[in-house]
Amino acid sequence: MANRTMKFQIYRYDPDKDAAPYMQDVSIEVDATDRKLLDVLVKLKAKDDSISFRRSCREGVCGSDAMNINGKNGLACLTDIASLKEPVQLRPLPGLPVIRDLIVDMTQFFKQYHSIKPYVVNNDPPPERERLQSPEDREELNGLYECILCASCSTSCPSFWWNPDKFVGPAGLLAAYRFIADTRDQATSERLDNLEDPYRLFRCHTIMNCVDVCPKGLNPTRAIGKIKDMMVRRAV
């Protein structure tokens, strides 16, 4: 691809200076070496270092650079610039408090994640080497453990927008099922109890925005369905 100019509209907000957030029009030369949105953002940052965003691994593993790209949540480092309609509108993840520009306060998101106890609970004395699983049991965790907690899913979920303090959200529920499905975990009943609540799990109305946006191709809705299924089996 030859050199060309790309147009952007970027959400800008610096609470120390701005009375209200605004959209800033910027354009920048891109060349053949710029493949992903993050490459261009880094270039923009070199031009105007007041533009703020999070980034780290630049390869879709750390989940830092999740943002709202042309109205859809995703990772800047995994988004091809060729696929973007211009002017590219960049906004912070919706529903979370904005710290500055594209950086949001993820405290509420992580609080929900921690509330599901994201670790294996096993009260047996630890074996000498490790707690083993059969390949079939390990298979159960595929599609669950890969979550990078970028918050793209939870911040695209209307139920999470309305009740971020009470609804665990798709990322947290996917993680919850990851430990419910883990055969080494002994706290399944407590985990189901923790979610058996009209808000925590049952705010999910299978809107499936989470599935639509997940940059890792995961399916929180299916995990939520499996939790509901286990609750029904337990109760009926």
Next chain:
Amino acid sequence: MQNRIVVGAHYGLRDWLAQRVTATVMALYTVFFVVNLFCLPEFSAEAWRAMFSGGFMRFATFLFWLALFFHAWVGVRDIFMDYIKPVGVRLVAHSVVAFLLIGYAGWAAQILWRL
């Protein structure tokens, strides 16, 4: 932002499941009702009255209304939970809807057994 998360209202599953079961009841009744309607000899008030004179029809229809009211209760309560944030106002709204629906159930019974 809330600093602790209080969990365990323990009626999430019951209501979620009840909403699915009541939806099934309503779907089955709708088929039953439409079939009965098209089996009527004529579309008149007398035929309509005769259709509802049978004990089973009355029972099934009342069951349909109960299913509808319970279904509506869960649905409306969900909407209140999302959009009415002050707990006091929400409690009043919940109570008003609950009593209304109970009233409707009584009214439905009265209409059905009066026909």
